[in-house]
Amino acid sequence: MTTPAHQNPERHQVVVIGSGFGGLFATQGLKRADVDVTVIDRSTTHLFQPLLYQVATGILSEGEIAPSTRTVLKDQDNARVLLGSVIDIDLAARTVTSQCDDTTTVTRYDSLIVSAGAQQSYFGNDHFAEHAPGLKTVDDALEVRGRILHAFEKAELTDDPIERIRQLTFVVVGAGPTGVELAGQIAELAHRTLDGTFRSISPKAARIVLLDAAPQVLPPFGAKLGSAAARTLQSKGVEVELGSIVTDVDALGLTIKDADGNTRRIEAACKVWSAGVAASPLAKQLAEQTGAPLDRAGRIGVGADLTLPGQPNVFVIGDMMSRDQLPGVAQTAIQGGRYAAKHIAREVGETSPPSERAPFHYRDKGSMATVCRFSAVAQVGRFEFSGFVAWLLWLAVHLVYIVGFRSRIATLLSWTSSFLGRGRGQLTTSEQQIRARSAVTGQHIQFDNPFLAHRTTGVQNPPSGTTAREAEPAIRAS
Numbered sequence: 001m002t003t004p005a006h007q008n009p010e011r012h013q014v015v016v017i018g019s020g021f022g023g024l025f026a027t028q029g030l031k032r033a034d035v036d037v038t039v040i041d042r043s044t045t046h047l048f049q050p051l052l053y054q055v056a057t058g059i060l061s062e063g064e065i066a067p068s069t070r071t072v073l074k075d076q077d078n079a080r081v082l083l084g085s086v087i088d089i090d091l092a093a094r095t096v097t098s099q100c101d102d103t104t105t106v107t108r109y110d111s112l113i114v115s116a117g118a119q120q121s122y123f124g125n126d127h128f129a130e131h132a133p134g135l136k137t138v139d140d141a142l143e144v145r146g147r148i149l150h151a152f153e154k155a156e157l158t159d160d161p162i163e164r165i166r167q168l169t170f171v172v173v174g175a176g177p178t179g180v181e182l183a184g185q186i187a188e189l190a191h192r193t194l195d196g197t198f199r200s201i202s203p204k205a206a207r208i209v210l211l212d213a214a215p216q217v218l219p220p221f222g223a224k225l226g227s228a229a230a231r232t233l234q235s236k237g238v239e240v241e242l243g244s245i246v247t248d249v250d251a252l253g254l255t256i257k258d259a260d261g262n263t264r265r266i267e268a269a270c271k272v273w274s275a276g277v278a279a280s281p282l283a284k285q286l287a288e289q290t291g292a293p294l295d296r297a298g299r300i301g302v303g304a305d306l307t308l309p310g311q312p313n314v315f316v317i318g319d320m321m322s323r324d325q326l327p328g329v330a331q332t333a334i335q336g337g338r339y340a341a342k343h344i345a346r347e348v349g350e351t352s353p354p355s356e357r358a359p360f361h362y363r364d365k366g367s368m369a370t371v372c373r374f375s376a377v378a379q380v381g382r383f384e385f386s387g388f389v390a391w392l393l394w395l396a397v398h399l400v401y402i403v404g405f406r407s408r409i410a411t412l413l414s415w416t417s418s419f420l421g422r423g424r425g426q427l428t429t430s431e432q433q434i435r436a437r438s439a440v441t442g443q444h445i446q447f448d449n450p451f452l453a454h455r456t457t458g459v460q461n462p463p464s465g466t467t468a469r470e471a472e473p474a475i476r477a478s
C-alpha cells in the first residue's frame, strides 16, 4: 500500500532523513522556522551511539541512551515523526519514499536534510557479522550483551577445560574508541562485577583480547594518548594485539594473520566487530543522481555549504558525507545539522536560488574516549589529557549531550552505582537478545558450540584430542 504523507501544500516542507545526531539537531534548529518538518527514521528513537558499549556491558539500559524521538519532539509543533526505512530519494520529483512493513509512504520536500549515518563495515567480509556483531544499534548492543553474559553461563556449565577457556575468551576487533571502551568494560565486568557470582568458574580468568591491524590503539588520538590507553588496558588485564589482521571469523573463533606473515587462531565464543564503517547506501543513490563523488567508505562529497551539486536545497550531513576530511563524530553531525537548519530557516520564501551562504565551518571541540572506570583520554585543541582528569571531562560532556533531563538523571544514577560500587543494573539478557541476529535476519544460526553438540543432541563425540576447530566441519556435516 502506497500512501502520500499528510502535508500542508501551502507551507515549506523540510524532510529530515535520520533521527540521529545530525537529524535531531537539524530538526530542533528549525523549531521557530516557518516550515513543516517531517523526520523519517527506521527506528523510533534518537540513539546516543557513544554509550552503546555501556548497554552492551550492562551499565545502562537501552532506554537511557535511546529516548523516543516522538517524545523528544513532542513540544515542537512544526515537527512530525514517521517510522520507515527510506528506500528511495527522487531528486527530480523532490520526493522521499519510505517503507514500514507493508506500508510505503511518499513524502514531498522543498528542502531535504539527509543524515542517515553509517553502518558497520566488514571490508567485504559481510559473513563475519553472523559471528562477530558490530555495535551500531540498540539491537546490536543487546545482542552483544546477551553473547557476553551467555559465554560466562556456558563456561559455568561445561566441564571441558578447553571449551571453558574458549567461552571465557572475548575478542574485540578494532582498537578505535568503541573497541577500546568495550574491551575495558568487558574486563571490568569480568574482574569486578561478576567476581564471586559463579561457583565453577572464576570470571576473573576471562581473557579479553583487543585486536587491530594498525600499529597503535586509538590512532586518531596520536601516539602518546594511544600508548597511555594501551597501558591502562593492559593494567586491567586486556591483551592488546596490534598489527594483526583478522582473515576469518567463525562460530568457534578467529583466524588472524600477524605482521610477520604467520597465521594463527584464537578460539573464542564471543567476538565483537568494531573495525570499520561504511556510509548509508543512500549516499550511493544520491551520487548516482548528482555525479557527486563517493570516497572509500562510501561517503558522498558535498560542497562548502554541505549540499549536493546542482541541488542547493539538499543537504547531506554527518557520517554519510565527506568534506575536508572531517571526522565521523557526533560534533560533525550536530554542527552540520544546525548549519543546514539555519540556512533553510533564513531562506524560506526566497523564490530565487539561495543567496550566498557562508561555507560550513567545523569547530573542533576535541575528542575523548574512556578506557575504563576513572580513566579516559582526551584531546582538546593542543592539550592532551589522560587518566582521571580526562575521565571527569568525559563524564561532564556526555551528561550534557544525553538528550532529556530524565535520561541524564537515570544515567548519572547508573554510573554512580557502577563506577563507585561493583554492581551493574542491566545484566538481564533474554533468549531474544542472545539469538537476536537470527530473529532479525530470519536465518537459522547455530549459536551454541557445535563442538559440544553431542552432549545435547546425541551427535557422535569428536575423537579425543580433536580441537574444537578440527571437529567443526565433521559435526556440521552430521
Ligand SMILES: Cc1cc2nc3c(=O)[nH]c(=O)nc-3n(C[C@H](O)[C@H](O)[C@H](O)COP(=O)(O)OP(=O)(O)OC[C@H]3O[C@@H](n4cnc5c(N)ncnc54)[C@H](O)[C@@H]3O)c2cc1C
Pocket (backbone or CB within 6 Å): 017, 018, 019, 020, 021, 022, 023, 040, 041, 042, 043, 045, 047, 048, 049, 050, 051, 052, 053, 084, 085, 086, 087, 115, 116, 117, 118, 135, 136, 177, 178, 280, 282, 317, 318, 319, 320, 328, 329, 330, 331, 333, 368, 369
Ligand atoms: C559505538 C559508537 C561509539 C561512538 N562514540 C563516539 C564518541 O565517543 N564521540 C563522538 O563524537 N562520536 C562517536 N561515535 C560517532 C557518532 O555517534 C556519529 O558520528 C554520529 O552518530 C553521526 O550522526 P549522524 O546523524 O550522521 O548518524 P546517526 O547518529 O548514526 O543517525 C543516523 C540515523 O539514520 C537512521 N537511518 C539510517 N538509514 C536509514 C534509512 N534508510 N531510512 C531511515 N532511517 C535511516 C538510523 O536509524 C539513525 O537513527 C560513535 C559511534 C558508534 C557507533
